[in-house]
Amino acid sequence: TSKSSGRNRFNYFTPAMQDHAQKRIMLIQDLKVAIIQHQFELYYQPIVDVNNKQVTKAEALIRWRHPTMGLIPPADFISIAEDTGMIIDIGNWVFYQACKQAAQWKTQFNCDVQISINKSPVEFRNESTDIEGWLKHMSQLALPTKNICIEITENLLFNIEPNVEAKLLAYRKAGMQMSLDDFGTGYSSLPYLKKFSVNYLKIDQCFVNNLAAGSNDLCLCEAMIVMAHKLGMKVIAEGVETENQRRLLTLVGCDYAQGYLFSHALCRDDFEQQYLMATQEHKRISNSQLLT
Ligand code: C2E
Ligand code: MG
Ligand code: MG
Ligand code: MG
Numbered sequence: 001t002s003k004s005s006g007r008n009r010f011n012y013f014t015p016a017m018q019d020h021a022q023k024r025i026m027l028i029q030d031l032k033v034a035i036i037q038h039q040f041e042l043y044y045q046p047i048v049d050v051n052n053k054q055v056t057k058a059e060a061l062i063r064w065r066h067p068t069m070g071l072i073p074p075a076d077f078i079s080i081a082e083d084t085g086m087i088i089d090i091g092n093w094v095f096y097q098a099c100k101q102a103a104q105w106k107t108q109f110n111c112d113v114q115i116s117i118n119k120s121p122v123e124f125r126n127e128s129t130d131i132e133g134w135l136k137h138m139s140q141l142a143l144p145t146k147n148i149c150i151e152i153t154e155n156l157l158f159n160i161e162p163n164v165e166a167k168l169l170a171y172r173k174a175g176m177q178m179s180l181d182d183f184g185t186g187y188s189s190l191p192y193l194k195k196f197s198v199n200y201l202k203i204d205q206c207f208v209n210n211l212a213a214g215s216n217d218l219c220l221c222e223a224m225i226v227m228a229h230k231l232g233m234k235v236i237a238e239g240v241e242t243e244n245q246r247r248l249l250t251l252v253g254c255d256y257a258q259g260y261l262f263s264h265a266l267c268r269d270d271f272e273q274q275y276l277m278a279t280q281e282h283k284r285i286s287n288s289q290l291l292t
Contacts, residue, residue, distance in 0.1 A: 057115075085126075179199065200256075208259070
């Protein structure tokens, strides 16, 4: 049997798997080059205040502009970046880029857009995450720390290590905002919400997809919103695609919504054109009205 299982084991490595492994190795090589050559771009998805329809927040979502394969979504390379440790360099780039962008929007359009960035648990567990350096960078840009929001997932809080906890506290102490992303899909973070206050709870899109009046999903959304509010958090619903979903979420007290109903993630130019230039124009109009 050892012979046959040996042969079986050999057979497990199918041509399809070899293909997959080769693709992965190529992707790792390309990703190393991408970091050196800055082939990444941040796209910005507006987060809408459901009560006044204003956009004062945006989530930065990374894309990789590959020289031959085009625009690659994060789902295709973040886990490889995590496994290889390259997420540290990528995460630093995202942080600096988001700060630079928020500072530029502040000076150019005179508006405080709060940009949220996604941080992988791997980044928190790594020793070289340089919070001091980040804070120094923000003060050099004259960017208020509250203009940056860090999105973490529940899984980071599960069995939290002391050094990770220290980093979270350092962010909070510095005045950076925090969101709990994909809420309701990870390991339960409820015990940790006793200790850690985050500013925003993001209801995962799996609760939003099939929202209907009287549905279990709507009950769950309402319960999450009530809990969040009692703990002093605001709620952002993710993946809002229909007017009916928006209406039901508003009905049960949701504060912010994000999704294709409002907008996809936009490149910087499009975001400026659709959300910031209009604001500036509006301000200019109201200023000139004041003058006359
Ligand atoms: P996430 O943080 O939960 O981001 C929301 C994802 O849902 C984004 O996908 C967004 O484009 C998508 N989305 C937004 N509205 C809708 C909608 O109405 N319907 C549907 N079906 N989807 C919607 P994206 O940009 O592909 O990002 C996927 C995930 O990749 C993110 O999920 C986040 O976990 C990760 N990610 C993105 N950027 C970064 C980054 O800079 N660093 C790290 N570590 N992870 C990132
Ligand atoms: Mg997110
Ligand atoms: Mg999410
Ligand atoms: Mg998600």
